[in-house]
Amino acid sequence: MSELWGVLEEHLPEFSAGLWVTFRLVAASLLIAIGVGTAVAALRVAPLRWLNRIGGVYVETFRNVPLLVLLIIAFAGIRRAGIPIDPWVAGIASLGLYTAAYIAEALRSGVFAVGKGQIDAALSLGLSYPRTMRRIVLPQAFRTVIPALSSLVIAMIKNSAIVGASLVALPDLLKSARQVQADTAQTNEVFFWAAIGYLLLTVTATLGFRYLERTYAIKR
Amino acid sequence: MSYLFDPDNWEWLWTGNNFRFLLEGFAVNLQIAAIAIVLSFAVGLVLALMRISSRRLISFPVGVWVDVWRNLPLIFIILYLALAVPGSWRDAYGEAVPDFFPEALQDELVLGALLGLVLYNSAVLCEIMRSGIQSLDRGQREAAASLGLTYLQQMRFVVLPQGLRRMVPATVSQLITLNKDTTLVSIIAIQELVRHGNTVAATGFGVTVTAPILQVFIVVGLLFIAVNLALSRLSRRLEIRERERTGTKPTSVRGLEDQVALESDTTGR
Numbered sequence: 161m162s163e164l165w166g167v168l169e170e171h172l173p174e175f176s177a178g179l180w181v182t183f184r185l186v187a188a189s190l191l192i193a194i195g196v197g198t199a200v201a202a203l204r205v206a207p208l209r210w211l212n213r214i215g216g217v218y219v220e221t222f223r224n225v226p227l228l229v230l231l232i233i234a235f236a237g238i239r240r241a242g243i244p245i246d247p248w249v250a251g252i253a254s255l256g257l258y259t260a261a262y263i264a265e266a267l268r269s270g271v272f273a274v275g276k277g278q279i280d281a282a283l284s285l286g287l288s289y290p291r292t293m294r295r296i297v298l299p300q301a302f303r304t305v306i307p308a309l310s311s312l313v314i315a316m317i318k319n320s321a322i323v324g325a326s327l328v329a330l331p332d333l334l335k336s337a338r339q340v341q342a343d344t345a346q347t348n349e350v351f352f353w354a355a356i357g358y359l360l361l362t363v364t365a366t367l368g369f370r371y372l373e374r375t376y377a378i379k380r
Numbered sequence: 381m382s383y384l385f386d387p388d389n390w391e392w393l394w395t396g397n398n399f400r401f402l403l404e405g406f407a408v409n410l411q412i413a414a415i416a417i418v419l420s421f422a423v424g425l426v427l428a429l430m431r432i433s434s435r436r437l438i439s440f441p442v443g444v445w446v447d448v449w450r451n452l453p454l455i456f457i458i459l460y461l462a463l464a465v466p467g468s469w470r471d472a473y474g475e476a477v478p479d480f481f482p483e484a485l486q487d488e489l490v491l492g493a494l495l496g497l498v499l500y501n502s503a504v505l506c507e508i509m510r511s512g513i514q515s516l517d518r519g520q521r522e523a524a525a526s527l528g529l530t531y532l533q534q535m536r537f538v539v540l541p542q543g544l545r546r547m548v549p550a551t552v553s554q555l556i557t558l559n560k561d562t563t564l565v566s567i568i569a570i571q572e573l574v575r576h577g578n579t580v581a582a583t584g585f586g587v588t589v590t591a592p593i594l595q596v597f598i599v600v601g602l603l604f605i606a607v608n609l610a611l612s613r614l615s616r617r618l619e620i621r622e623r624e625r626t627g628t629k630p631t632s633v634r635g636l637e638d639q640v641a642l643e644s645d646t647t648g649r
Contacts, residue, residue: 321453
């Protein structure tokens with residue numbers, strides 16, 4: 161038992177630095193995921209067939225390719241092509257674009273839940289289609305899919321470990337833990353504290369979204 | 381763009397047996413996924429039945445177990461098991477693995493990978509099954525009980541057939557996730573598609589033909605898209621046929637919001 165606390169006491173700086181890297185990675189990717197996801201969802205419900213197609217291809221591509229493969233393409237692949245991409249940019253872009261596909265699908269179902277009547281009403285009041293989306297449909301769609309977003313953010317926290325494991329220059333929580341493990345050889349203790357770190361993030365996200373859900377969610 | 385489509389950068393694909401080598405790697409991924417999904421399904425069903433038990437002494441610890449494994453990154457679990465599984469277990473696996481298993485799975489390292497995949501996915505599937513079962517009307521179970529069916533009979537004939545049918549879309553979507561997650565075992569040095577891709581990119585086999593890593597992994601990604609798209613199409617078709625046969629309507633199941641994607645495909649438009 162004392163060993164357990166000893167590891168934490170001695171290596172707290174490494175663990176907290178790793179946790180902070182993971183947090184920033186997730187936060188930045190989430191911004192991209194929401195932005196791109198909203199745009200793709202708007203494409204998928206647009207009244208033009210070819211726009212739907214583009215959105216569909218995006219979703220099917222990013223949802224069916226492993227994140228690890230995306231990361232290899234985004235970092236090693238692009239570097240090999242002669243563009244010196246930063247590991248942070250590659251990691252955030254991969255995780256963000258990957259999650260965007262899921263967010264787009266969630267939002268699409270949220271848009272359908274808003275109902276055609278409201279869209280027709282807004283259009284007949286003379287609002288343009290983009291304006292209808294922005295003012296009427298998307299705000300409601302977001303509030304409908306808060307539970308789905310919650311699961312996606314948790315999945316994102318977990319997926320951030322893949323980013324850290326595959327990009328050498330990104331010292332996230334898992335990588336810091338592996339470093340401490342290599343130094344101390346106390347596998348169980350080190351991984352226990354890293355697990356606590358991840359659970360801390362996922363539980364915080366769960367509680368945060370539960371609050372959002374209580375305050376803003378639309379029950380259907 | 382010119383780099384991407386330059387024919388010189390694609391020549392590796394039809395040089396030597398590069399493409400076959402990639403396919404062989406992919407076969408390992410699919411085999412690992414198949415074994416893991418069967419085991420996870422069995423373990424997950426047991427966990428789900430324990431979790432919905434009315435005895436808190438059973439349901440509470442199982443709930444904690446499931447929540448812990450499901451909220452940890454899979455890669456974390458795999459890396460931990462790679463370090464923590466005792467050597468004697470691995471030896472036992474090496475002895476016990478049947479000869480007809482493909483060569484890549486004979487490797488003793490595979491034990492940690494399979495254990496990790498099953499621990500994680502059984503917890504996720506447990507939650508999917510639990511919400512499928514609990515979305516059933518209570519009356520079904522009560523009616524079955526009042527007809528004099530034992531607990532096992534209630535589950536076997538009334539609850540599970542209906543509850544499990546509701547979770548087919550979510551399960552398929554988890555299967556696709558699992559399929560993608562098999563690439564993670566490359567990190568503990570199991571020779572599968574990602575490793576094979578790296579080998580192709582690193583050597584290029586001929587002296588004159590180099591295989592740029594970008595193009596190699598675009599091919600790898602396309603392989604995954606092909607299989608996963610086929611899987612989701614197949615499941616949708618099966619589901620529609622099943623629905624026509626039984627005359628049931630699609631029911632949305634609460635608690636599966638991250639699986640909403642597949643569901644909306646069947647209910648939207």
